[in-house]
């Protein structure tokens with residue numbers, strides 16, 4: 001934060017530099033509280049004094065939680081903050097006596113006393129009690145560790161599915177993430193799971209957040225508020241907002257997009273050993289992106305060869321490609337047509353990718369689809385995944401003027417898959433090559449068709 005010292009109405013060396021806003025739980029600086037407008041500063045000073053008199057203070061010392069008031073030095077027209085009652089024990093008075101970490105921990109504990117923090121705890125407790133997967137929901141119960149002096153007091157704790165104790169910590173600001181990060185070790189040792197919940201998550205202002213939360217939690221963060229509480233009550237599950245980052249490749253570099261939606265806890269992946277809970281596996285996605293970038297030249301060379309081989313088959317180019325694939329542990333046949341079904345499979349998948357027939361002599365994509373159904377049932381699974389990955393559904397529907405594809409064929413193969421009909425079982429012989437050439441379906445390809 002930048003202070004305009006020249007215009008500041010704060011004394012030059014204030015003892016109390018930060019205060020806690022008791023309604024929001026946020027930490028504010030004395031420069032922010034006093035501001036740069038003399039008249040407004042006097043009004044703030046009056047409001048603080050009145051609220052302290054009424055025992056509903058607005059601002060408190062973030063270390064000792066004693067309410068503060070604003071002192072005016074009328075001659076200099078400057079202000080500073082002072083404890084409402086001063087007994088000399090506050091670390092702000094005895095600078096140097098405490099480590100930075102200890103001061104941070106004190107601020108963190110103090111922040112739990114704000115109205116916003118209390119409401120958050122109630123929201124989460126109430127949401128947890130809606131969800132039969134959670135039991136023994138308790139607010140601020142001490143969690144005793146195995147080691148001497150090993151104790152924590154999480155905002156909430158609950159037991160998930162009767163086995164995993166989960167500590168929920170409410171975060172109103174990113175100020176205290178370091179404290180929380182240090183505590184992950186404790187819960188890891190104790191066989192528990194630490195789960196962070198925010199009241200809001202500002203991705204635009206997430207530099208610190210990205211470093212602390214995202215990198216420690218697979219770029220997923222969770223928010224609880226009145227709306228998620230309502231959703232928890234409606235669904236009978238713990239519902240939260242999930243905010244996550246997703247990588248994609250654009251012009252040869254990985255870029256991260258931000259997404260969010262409501263999720264129920266049972267949708268999440270829990271990795272206790274890494275103290276992570278996430279909806280979207282950003283690490284895995286990033287690895288896929290990196291692999292995709294690394295392999296892009298070979299993938300592109302293969303595509304170009306394939307697209308041109310009907311016009312002019314160049315055997316030397318094929319052999320060169322074959323060698324490069326062999327170096328990566330994938331064997332290509334001596335000639336493309338040597339391998340049973342390979343040509344039709346790749347033509348089909350390149351067609352789905354392009355949104356029009358590639359290699360095939362058909363007029364449109366839906367005719368390719370009919371042909372795949374009639375002649376290459378083992379390719380339907382990869383074909384369907386490619387259509388989905390490239391959003392070709394609407395195109396097929398538009399081309400399916402007779403409705404025969406949707407009404408007959410789609411129904412037939414879905415039924416055959418659910419019945420485990422061997423005639424429709426995916427042809428797995430080319431899975432590794434297909435995964436390499438079409439990384440967009442590599443995750444789902446090995447799965448059972450559905």
Ligand SMILES: [Zn+2]
Pocket residue numbers: 061062063064065066083090091092
């Ligand atoms: Zn204090």
